[in-house]
Amino acid sequence: MHASRSGSLLAELLAALLLTALTCAGVWMVLSELETARSGAALWKYRESLWRGWGTTLVVSVGALVGSCAVAGVLVAGQRSGLRSLRWFTQGLVELVRGMPLLSLLLIGFYVVLNNRFLAEALDRVNLGDKLFAGILLLSIFTGAYLTEILRGGLESIPQAQLDSARAVGFDRWQVMRYVVFPQALRRVLPALAGQFVSLVKDSSLLSVIGVNEFTYQARAFYAATYLGVEAFLPLAVGYLLLTLPIAGFSHWLERRFAAATAN
Amino acid sequence: MKLHADTLTRAYGAVQALDGLSLQVDARVLVLIGPSGGGKSTFLRLCGGLDLATSGSLEINGTALGEDPAELLAWRRRNGFLFQQFNLFPHLTARRNITLPLEKVHGRSPEEAEEVARRCLERFGLQAHGDKLPAQMSGGQQQRAGLARAIAPGPEILLLDEPTSALDPEMTAEVLELIQELAAAGQHIILSTHEMGFARAVADQVAVIAEGKILESGLPAAVFGQPRAAFTQRFLAKVMRFT
Numbered sequence: 001m002h003a004s005r006s007g008s009l010l011a012e013l014l015a016a017l018l019l020t021a022l023t024c025a026g027v028w029m030v031l032s033e034l035e036t037a038r039s040g041a042a043l044w045k046y047r048e049s050l051w052r053g054w055g056t057t058l059v060v061s062v063g064a065l066v067g068s069c070a071v072a073g074v075l076v077a078g079q080r081s082g083l084r085s086l087r088w089f090t091q092g093l094v095e096l097v098r099g100m101p102l103l104s105l106l107l108i109g110f111y112v113v114l115n116n117r118f119l120a121e122a123l124d125r126v127n128l129g130d131k132l133f134a135g136i137l138l139l140s141i142f143t144g145a146y147l148t149e150i151l152r153g154g155l156e157s158i159p160q161a162q163l164d165s166a167r168a169v170g171f172d173r174w175q176v177m178r179y180v181v182f183p184q185a186l187r188r189v190l191p192a193l194a195g196q197f198v199s200l201v202k203d204s205s206l207l208s209v210i211g212v213n214e215f216t217y218q219a220r221a222f223y224a225a226t227y228l229g230v231e232a233f234l235p236l237a238v239g240y241l242l243l244t245l246p247i248a249g250f251s252h253w254l255e256r257r258f259a260a261a262t263a264n
Numbered sequence: 265m266k267l268h269a270d271t272l273t274r275a276y277g278a279v280q281a282l283d284g285l286s287l288q289v290d291a292r293v294l295v296l297i298g299p300s301g302g303g304k305s306t307f308l309r310l311c312g313g314l315d316l317a318t319s320g321s322l323e324i325n326g327t328a329l330g331e332d333p334a335e336l337l338a339w340r341r342r343n344g345f346l347f348q349q350f351n352l353f354p355h356l357t358a359r360r361n362i363t364l365p366l367e368k369v370h371g372r373s374p375e376e377a378e379e380v381a382r383r384c385l386e387r388f389g390l391q392a393h394g395d396k397l398p399a400q401m402s403g404g405q406q407q408r409a410g411l412a413r414a415i416a417p418g419p420e421i422l423l424l425d426e427p428t429s430a431l432d433p434e435m436t437a438e439v440l441e442l443i444q445e446l447a448a449a450g451q452h453i454i455l456s457t458h459e460m461g462f463a464r465a466v467a468d469q470v471a472v473i474a475e476g477k478i479l480e481s482g483l484p485a486a487v488f489g490q491p492r493a494a495f496t497q498r499f500l501a502k503v504m505r506f507t
Binding site: 165258 | 349352353355
């Protein structure tokens with residue numbers, strides 16, 4: 001099977017050569033735009049704000065990752081509630097959030113909902129009135145809605161036979177979920193979850209519209225001050241990849257680990 | 265084991281899976297035979313506390329199986345159940361499939377559970393497969409592991425729903441042998457099967473179920489030797505033709 005799938009050595013070599021050439025051309029096109037005389041000094045001057053921006057993106061991403069899981073937990077429970085009104089309400093909420101651009105969710109959430117006098121006062125009182133918290137909260141809700149649908153798909157994909165077996169060994173409702181349904185569902189939706197978390201990191205770049213000085217904001221500020229495009233946006237791309245590639249790698253590692261366990 | 269079913273019905277939408285099934289038996293090993301779709305599985309599910317009757321009553325060893333979820337859960341915990349296939353949890357090893365319910369349902373310590381699992385695996389010839397996931401075992405091994413899991417807590421009654429229908433003849437023989445051993449050791453069993461030779465050998469009492477009713481029941485020699493109902497005669501003639 002291995003031999004039939006791989007082409008001849010010559011074709012393999014030619015393809016590798018061609019793709020390497022293409023990659024080099026791409027890199028050269030980008031790097032040739034560097035104004036080497038100024039770039040080093042300018043980047044050095046703005047290193048702290050860029051570094052702070054990356055740190056803020058990291059904080060927002062980790063915060064929203066945890067937050068979105070909590071939101072998804074609540075929404076999944078709502079979807080599976082015994083009360084029909086609660087189920088409908090939850091589903092409506094999920095569709096509302098998923099159907100809205102993140103940008104409008106951020107603007108409405110920040111300038112209208114969280115700006116409400118009573119809500120703002122209450123948040124201030126517990127020291128959570130800042131933009132960073134608002135950003136993490138809104139991003140958590142946005143991503144949480146997507147995670148909810150991914151998890152629902154996973155939970156519903158577990159065959160009835162597993163539920164029967166779990167009940168037959170004497171598990172109660174909670175134990176059926178805890179020991180049988182959830183571990184299997186989680187393994188099945190792992191790739192989709194990882195994809196959503198990668199999106200989350202990238203979506204955090206929109207938080208600048210509510211004044212969170214995250215990485216993209218700082219890179220644009222750097223560009224506005226120096227007009228050095230490649231110098232501003234190349235580190236930006238690398239900075240995001242530093243956050244997203246480990247997520248993808250971790251997910252692939254988990255998938256491989258669970259490969260046998262998900263075969264059915 | 266005393267079983268008393270009185271005009272049991274179970275409807276799934278328009279389908280009448282059980283249609284006034286009545287049966288009163290006292291048996292150690294009760295075997296249910298009959299055509300597919302006749303109601304054997306539904307009756308077993310009711311006996312196992314996995315499903316609710318639409319009407320009628322069912323009492324086993326003095327316990328009336330009603331609708332109370334807590335009572336049904338307690339009943340399921342007292343007994344063991346094995347389905348045709350997909351019994352094992354695919355994300356757990358054979359050993360963990362056995363120890364997890366022992367720990368979480370029956371309150372055994374991890375060491376105790378481990379010891380029980382070791383003995384069960386050994387008894388069922390699976391000592392070499394304890395650390396395998398279900399997907400790494402053959403169908404027969406999976407079914408034996410499922411049987412080991414059902415037996416591990418020491419169930420009052422073992423309910424087996426066509427335990428060999430998904431297996432090839434060699435694996436079928438492996439599993440039937442184990443069931444026969446369990447029966448010989450005094451385990452109370454209710455099982456449905458299409459293996460007529462096995463049914464005859466292992467049963468104290470046989471009941472023929474078709475169209476949601478009991479057509480006849482009695483000693484295996486009587487049911488297989490001189491079936492009274494015309495349907496049973498035709499059914500047995502058909503399924504025994506090549507055995």
